[in-house]
Amino acid sequence: xxxxxxxxxxxxxxxxxxxxxxxxxxxxxxxxxxxGFHVWFWKTNxxxxxxxxxxxxxxxxxxxxxxxxxxEGDESN
Numbered sequence: 001x002x003x004x005x006x007x008x009x010x011x012x013x014x015x016x017x018x019x020x021x022x023x024x025x026x027x028x029x030x031x032x033x034x035x036g037f038h039v040w041f042w043k044t045n046x047x048x049x050x051x052x053x054x055x056x057x058x059x060x061x062x063x064x065x066x067x068x069x070x071x072e073g074d075e076s077n
Contacts, residue, residue, distance in 0.1 A: 001050040003036075010058045013051070014065065017041055022049060023067040031056045 004010045025042035029035045037059040041049040053059060 001052055003052050004058060005053055005055045007055065007057055010053070010055070010061065014061070017049070018065075018067065020046075022046070024062060027063075031059045037062075 002013070004013060020043065022041040022043045024039050025048065026040045028038040031037045031054050036052045036054045038050060038052050039062050041051065051062075053062075
C-alpha cells in the first residue's frame with residue numbers, strides 16, 4: 001500500500017501506473033473518512049497496487065482520469 005497526499009507525488013505515480021497499463025479496479029471509503037480514500041489498481045498477470053490518500057484533489061483526479069495509455073506501443077510492461 002502506498003500513502004500519497006502530495007499532488008506532485010501523485011502525478012508522478014499516476015504517470016507510472018498509466019504507462020504500465022494499470023486501471024482502477026475498486027474504490028473504498030473517502031477522503032472524509034479516517035481511513036482515507038482507498039483505490040486498488042489492477043493489470044492482468046500483475047499484483048494489485050493499492051493507493052490511499054486523504055487529499056480530495058487526488059481522489060477527484062483518480063475518479064476523473066481516463067486510465068488509458070496515451071501513446072501506442074507495447075503495453076506488456
